[in-house]
Amino acid sequence: MKSWIVTCLCVFPMPVWASGLEALTFITEEYPPYNFQRDGKLQGRSVEILDAIFDLTETDLTTADIHYLPWARGYETTLNKPNTVLFSTTWTPSRNALFKWVGPIATDRVGLIARKDKGIEIESIDELNHSDYRLTAIREDIGEQSLEAAGVDMGQVREAISNTSALQMLTRDRVDLWAYSEDVALWIAEETGLDPANYESVYTLSESQLYFALHPDTNERLVATMQDALERLREQGVLEDILEP
Numbered sequence: 001m002k003s004w005i006v007t008c009l010c011v012f013p014m015p016v017w018a019s020g021l022e023a024l025t026f027i028t029e030e031y032p033p034y035n036f037q038r039d040g041k042l043q044g045r046s047v048e049i050l051d052a053i054f055d056l057t058e059t060d061l062t063t064a065d066i067h068y069l070p071w072a073r074g075y076e077t078t079l080n081k082p083n084t085v086l087f088s089t090t091w092t093p094s095r096n097a098l099f100k101w102v103g104p105i106a107t108d109r110v111g112l113i114a115r116k117d118k119g120i121e122i123e124s125i126d127e128l129n130h131s132d133y134r135l136t137a138i139r140e141d142i143g144e145q146s147l148e149a150a151g152v153d154m155g156q157v158r159e160a161i162s163n164t165s166a167l168q169m170l171t172r173d174r175v176d177l178w179a180y181s182e183d184v185a186l187w188i189a190e191e192t193g194l195d196p197a198n199y200e201s202v203y204t205l206s207e208s209q210l211y212f213a214l215h216p217d218t219n220e221r222l223v224a225t226m227q228d229a230l231e232r233l234r235e236q237g238v239l240e241d242i243l244e245p
Contacts, residue, residue: 020222021059024214025084026050026066027074030163032187034088034106034210037068046088046105046210048242053229070162072139082217089213090142092206094149100218102226103211106243110146110208111201113170113178113185120176122203129153133176136160136169143179146205163188170199179205 028035028042035044042063054061069077078086079098088105089095112128112135114120122128135157137144147157158175160166167188169175178185182204186196214223233239 020219021054021057021225022061023083024218024222025081026061027069027078027084027086028066028088029069029071029074031071031088031181031184032191033183042066042068045242049105049230049233049239050087050212052233052238052242053226056229056232057225071141072161075140078213078215080215082215085212085214085218087212088210090208091211091213092142092145092149092208094145095213098216099213100216100220100223101211101213102223102230104209105212105230105239106210108142108184108208108210109182109201110143110180110205111182112203112205113180113182113199114176114202115170115173116198116200118176120202125150125152128203129156134158134174135177135179136166136175137179138163138166141180142208143181143205147179150205164192167192167194177202 028047030036031044033044034046035042037043047063047066050066051063053059067074074086078084088108089099090108090110091101091103112122120133129152133156135147135152137147137157137159138161139159144157144159148154157179158169160169163180163184166178166180167185170178171194182201186199189196189199212226230239
C-alpha cells in the first residue's frame with residue numbers, strides 16, 4: 001500500500017507547505033480493521049490514511065510516532081491535553097463540541113452483538129429495557145454512549161476494559177449482548193481464533209462516521225491542513241483504495 005501511495009502522489013503536484021503537524025500528538029487504540037497493533041507495529045485503514053496525510057503534507061512523522069493507548073485513557077487525554085489527536089473516533093452530537101473534527105474517514109455501524117446460539121431477538125429499546133439481558137460496553141466507547149443515547153437502562157450494563165475482554169465476557173456467557181461496532185467485533189472474533197459466524201448483530205443502535213478528533217484548542221490552521229490533505233487523498237482515489245475491504 002505504501003508504495004502505491006507514493007506512486008500516486010508523484011502524479012499529483014505536491015503542495016509546498018510546512019504543515020506544522022509535527023506539533024500534534026497522535027493517539028490510537030485497538031479498533032480493527034481501522035487501527036490496531038500486531039507484533040508491536042500499528043496497522044489498519046485509518047493508520048494508512050494518516051500515513052498518507054503525513055506524506056502529502058511533508059510531515060516529519062511516521063506511524064512509529066503514533067501513541068497506542070486503551071480507549072478510555074486516549075479519550076480522556078485528548079479531552080484534556082492540547083494538541084492531541086484521537087482516531088478513529090465516532091462523531092456524535094454529544095461529542096461535537098468536545099473536539100475539532102477531521103474527516104469523515106469511514107462509516108461505522110454500532111449494534112448489539114450476541115452469540116447466535118442464544119437465539120436473541122430484539123425489536124426495540126423498550127423491549128430491551130424490560131428484558132433480563134445482561135449487557136457490556138467499553139467505558140466511554142461509542143457503544144456505551146449509543147446505549148445511553150438510546151435510553152437503555154444503564155443498570156443492565158457491565159463496563160469492560162477492552163474489546164477483547166468484552167468479547168470474552170460474551171463468549172463465556174457472562175453477558176448476553178455487547179454494544180460495539182459490528183464490523184470490528186467480528187474482526188476481533190476472527191483475530192482471536194473464534195468463528196465470527198457464531199456471532200451476530202441483533203439490533204442496530206447507531207450508524208455514524210469515523211473521524212480524527214482533535215483537542216478543541218487545536219490551531220485552526222492545523223485542522224485545515226489535515227482536512228485539506230484528506231480531501232486531496234479522497235479526490236485522488238487513495239482513500240477508496242485504502243478502505244476497500
